[in-house]
Amino acid sequence: MFDYGLFRFADKQELFDKSIRFWNPDKTKFWQGVGVDLVIDRREGYCLYDMSGRRLIDLHLNGGTYNFGHRHPELVDTLKGALDYFDMGNHWFPSVARAALSEELIGTAPGMKYAIFGAGGAEAVEIALKSARYATQRRKIVSIIKGYHGHSGLSVATGDERFTKLFLADRPDEFVQVPFNDIDAMERALAGGDVAALIMETIPATYGFPMPQEGYLNACKALCEKYGTMYIADEVQTGLMRTGEMWGWQTYGVEPDIFVTAKGLGGGIYPISAAVVNEKCGGWLEVDGAAHISTSGGAELGCIVAHKALEMLRRPELVANVHAVTRFFADGMADMMQRHGDIFVGVRQKGVVLGLEFDHPEGAVSVSRALYEHGVWAIFSSLDKRVLQFKPGVLLSADMCQEILDRFDAAMPRARALLHELSKAA
Amino acid sequence: MADAAKVTDQPLLDVPDVVWQRASMKLDGARWAAGKLAVTGRAEITGIVDAVADAGHARARHYAEAAVSETGYGVVEHKVIKNEACSRGVVDLYRDEDFVAPRIDDARKIVELPRPAGVVLALIPVTNPVATVFFKTLLALMTRNAVILCPHPAARKVCAEAAHALADAAHKAGAPENAIQVIEEPTIPLIEKLMADSRVDLIVATGGPSVVRAAYRSGTPALGVGPGNAPVLVDDTCDLKAAARRIVASKSFDNSILCTNESTVLAFAGIADRLLDEMKVAKAHICTPEQTQKLRDLLFTDDGFNTAVIGKDADWIAREAGFSAPGAKILVTPVDLVQPEERLVREKLCPVLAFARVTGIDQGISAARSMMRHTGKGHSAAIHSSDERNIMAFSAAVPALRVAVNAGCSLGASGFETHLGPSMTIGTGFAGGSSIGDNLTPHHFVQFARIAYNKEADVAFGAFEGLDPHDLPRLASIATAQPQLSLLAGGGGADSDAVRRELRKIILEELNAVLAA
Numbered sequence A: 001m002f003d004y005g006l007f008r009f010a011d012k013q014e015l016f017d018k019s020i021r022f023w024n025p026d027k028t029k030f031w032q033g034v035g036v037d038l039v040i041d042r043r044e045g046y047c048l049y050d051m052s053g054r055r056l057i058d059l060h061l062n063g064g065t066y067n068f069g070h071r072h073p074e075l076v077d078t079l080k081g082a083l084d085y086f087d088m089g090n091h092w093f094p095s096v097a098r099a100a101l102s103e104e105l106i107g108t109a110p111g112m113k114y115a116i117f118g119a120g121g122a123e124a125v126e127i128a129l130k131s132a133r134y135a136t137q138r139r140k141i142v143s144i145i146k147g148y149h150g151h152s153g154l155s156v157a158t159g160d161e162r163f164t165k166l167f168l169a170d171r172p173d174e175f176v177q178v179p180f181n182d183i184d185a186m187e188r189a190l191a192g193g194d195v196a197a198l199i200m201e202t203i204p205a206t207y208g209f210p211m212p213q214e215g216y217l218n219a220c221k222a223l224c225e226k227y228g229t230m231y232i233a234d235e236v237q238t239g240l241m242r243t244g245e246m247w248g249w250q251t252y253g254v255e256p257d258i259f260v261t262a263k264g265l266g267g268g269i270y271p272i273s274a275a276v277v278n279e280k281c282g283g284w285l286e287v288d289g290a291a292h293i294s295t296s297g298g299a300e301l302g303c304i305v306a307h308k309a310l311e312m313l314r315r316p317e318l319v320a321n322v323h324a325v326t327r328f329f330a331d332g333m334a335d336m337m338q339r340h341g342d343i344f345v346g347v348r349q350k351g352v353v354l355g356l357e358f359d360h361p362e363g364a365v366s367v368s369r370a371l372y373e374h375g376v377w378a379i380f381s382s383l384d385k386r387v388l389q390f391k392p393g394v395l396l397s398a399d400m401c402q403e404i405l406d407r408f409d410a411a412m413p414r415a416r417a418l419l420h421e422l423s424k425a426a
Numbered sequence B: 001m002a003d004a005a006k007v008t009d010q011p012l013l014d015v016p017d018v019v020w021q022r023a024s025m026k027l028d029g030a031r032w033a034a035g036k037l038a039v040t041g042r043a044e045i046t047g048i049v050d051a052v053a054d055a056g057h058a059r060a061r062h063y064a065e066a067a068v069s070e071t072g073y074g075v076v077e078h079k080v081i082k083n084e085a086c087s088r089g090v091v092d093l094y095r096d097e098d099f100v101a102p103r104i105d106d107a108r109k110i111v112e113l114p115r116p117a118g119v120v121l122a123l124i125p126v127t128n129p130v131a132t133v134f135f136k137t138l139l140a141l142m143t144r145n146a147v148i149l150c151p152h153p154a155a156r157k158v159c160a161e162a163a164h165a166l167a168d169a170a171h172k173a174g175a176p177e178n179a180i181q182v183i184e185e186p187t188i189p190l191i192e193k194l195m196a197d198s199r200v201d202l203i204v205a206t207g208g209p210s211v212v213r214a215a216y217r218s219g220t221p222a223l224g225v226g227p228g229n230a231p232v233l234v235d236d237t238c239d240l241k242a243a244a245r246r247i248v249a250s251k252s253f254d255n256s257i258l259c260t261n262e263s264t265v266l267a268f269a270g271i272a273d274r275l276l277d278e279m280k281v282a283k284a285h286i287c288t289p290e291q292t293q294k295l296r297d298l299l300f301t302d303d304g305f306n307t308a309v310i311g312k313d314a315d316w317i318a319r320e321a322g323f324s325a326p327g328a329k330i331l332v333t334p335v336d337l338v339q340p341e342e343r344l345v346r347e348k349l350c351p352v353l354a355f356a357r358v359t360g361i362d363q364g365i366s367a368a369r370s371m372m373r374h375t376g377k378g379h380s381a382a383i384h385s386s387d388e389r390n391i392m393a394f395s396a397a398v399p400a401l402r403v404a405v406n407a408g409c410s411l412g413a414s415g416f417e418t419h420l421g422p423s424m425t426i427g428t429g430f431a432g433g434s435s436i437g438d439n440l441t442p443h444h445f446v447q448f449a450r451i452a453y454n455k456e457a458d459v460a461f462g463a464f465e466g467l468d469p470h471d472l473p474r475l476a477s478i479a480t481a482q483p484q485l486s487l488l489a490g491g492g493g494a495d496s497d498a499v500r501r502e503l504r505k506i507i508l509e510e511l512n513a514v515l516a517a
């Protein structure tokens, strides 16, 4: 019996049944199909506990939402303290929490002018695209094939057709896509001088973290300047110290006109997102500040959690930990690849953002399952299933990193067996 | 302004304690460093240790001045000596010892692999702050441990400055980040929380008895040492002139701030007056009964020991007590009773030396035992004598774990003027509430994993010479035994790459078709 006070489930099966009945039949069945019967119950630090009580180390982190781990005590205490005084606030008025957080955000990115808040990543992307359109008075948006920016109206239109066609939300006339790391294609897309914005993830997450080639992002930014296009960096998965700097673009030396942050900004406990814009892109805020409205965007409780999150991320102790985790997995995965090179064929890494390549088009689905059976939860890349997203948190300890590597090593024979089955089946 | 601005000391929101949160992150940092240090080779370790020692030595005087000015304790000149001894001095002493390489014992068919403690939490006393920072850091590094220095709050600035300098030097010499860290804002509750944290492997506690007991109570393995209260016996067989000179020099060294300093002279009655005369020559001031009473009142108030006198010079203390002793290096207070109720025979940590007469060795021993009943058990004692029987009898009977002979106790018992391990941390053993009875040395920071072969003569011992446990040839990988996936899928041979690519493409297309369906 799982008695949560407010509701009760006799067992995990009842939960599956009700999820299929009332929530999302396909998603529920999908996971069972790939051998992952996870229903997250308790959660603490970098660990999740299935309803069965089984412990899993979380390397999915929902794309960095749990950058600090689950329910980090300092964040939880911050939110609890805030709840004794604040609530979501009233989005119509200036507020102490929003002003303070805006100032903090601008402080992390000199050259930026305003922070505009949303509740989720897609909303912040939406704000970014609208801001660029206002600034340029152009309509067209260029994005990367297999890029991912969320599922709201404008953001989903920048993404893969898997998510647009179904809802008749693709708009090929206004939304142009080009291949990643192809600067010539980029120039062709921008050369018309009619593009409002180029939006790209600094490292495309859902595509499996292919690394931008040397100079690619800078060249894209230069093209934007040449053709009067705004450069929007989607930092939803690469921001918040995950690449070793506060923002991923800082590690590549590009200065975007707008960048977007979400997920981990709310510490995994209160949703908040932001589009941070330079003076040009913030122009509409001088003209009609109520042109974008969001009741839960920039809710004060979220602002306070985000404020704390930024403060934590700037501590030298935390930055040192990010470097240590980075080096550990750089060395550790090189070693694993040497030992399991028959199936494990490549590592993409920037800071604690890693994509692990397996030698089969669906390889990462099998590896994800093998890891799951060995107590580690890491998800494959939806848009390139060869690649496993491997996302250690910024506060992972030395002991737990070693445990992860030991479990990874132990899971490889099982992954190998699953992959061989797949290959034979094909 | 018209705002209803709230004027309170308390912020409106209850926010988490950032000091603890940062300290907690330091522990994580230290664990990373410890993991890396534990697999670092001897040459690198030696390089790091030397660099750290040099950095400390180079600024020994600066830190001595800073420590005296921050804490108000001690003598700059003497702190310079200690800082030098505890930096290069200590490193040179242990230079030939290897705490890193495996030790092979062919006769016993045993190999010992050094296993560092890991993360050492080093508590730093206010009395000898910088010397102890140097000392504990170097001992920890020699044995490949990461160290977190936890200074006494009254010495935190100078400790932090010194620790940062050492950390810098260590890092430049190749030490991992966070091998040396310092708690910049120490408080008692913070230190207690750190001590109880499971990420700490070893606490090395020097300080007052309450700190040491808290260390042992924390549940974390600890090396804590208790307070001193050293009796010094002077018999009728010693060189009185030399004894007097050594006692005064030792008692005035750094204004008696070492826990090994002499507390009470127990002089054979037959030589007592001559000893006092010689001490006067050595610049001791012998107090009148009134002056003795004034000192008793100054040092021991109704609230207990007056810590304001710690490490102050004789002149200052005399003036504070209400008399003057111009030019005196120490103040000698003759007492009749050598029992704990005579407060002047307790630990004083300032250049006030009690002086009592004993009829002979037996009474000397019982007097020493009596004064140590209150404090000082397991710590230090000294004797000036040329009679081995007296020396043996005294050492066997008094509850001290080290007896300095014909040497000043301050630097004798702490190993700088004897062949004991030179140490800022003096183990007081079981009698003194401690798990160690030696002077703290690097040996206390490392344990060994032992490879032990069957004793039987027909079981041969392995050839371990030259094997480095952290640089063994890669063990054969199971993966190499597995057929390549892509080969399974077909292909192989010279142009297998092209075949493989083609095959992958086909599989991908098929799969996509399946998925899209």
Ligand SMILES: Cc1ncc(COP(=O)(O)O)c(C=O)c1O
Pocket: A063, A120, A121, A122, A123, A125, A148, A149, A150, A151, A201, A205, A206, A234, A235, A236, A237, A262, A263
């Ligand atoms: C790079 C990137 N941008 C935007 C989003 C959308 O964020 P949200 O799901 O909060 O709308 C995501 C979510 O996965 C993302 O990974």
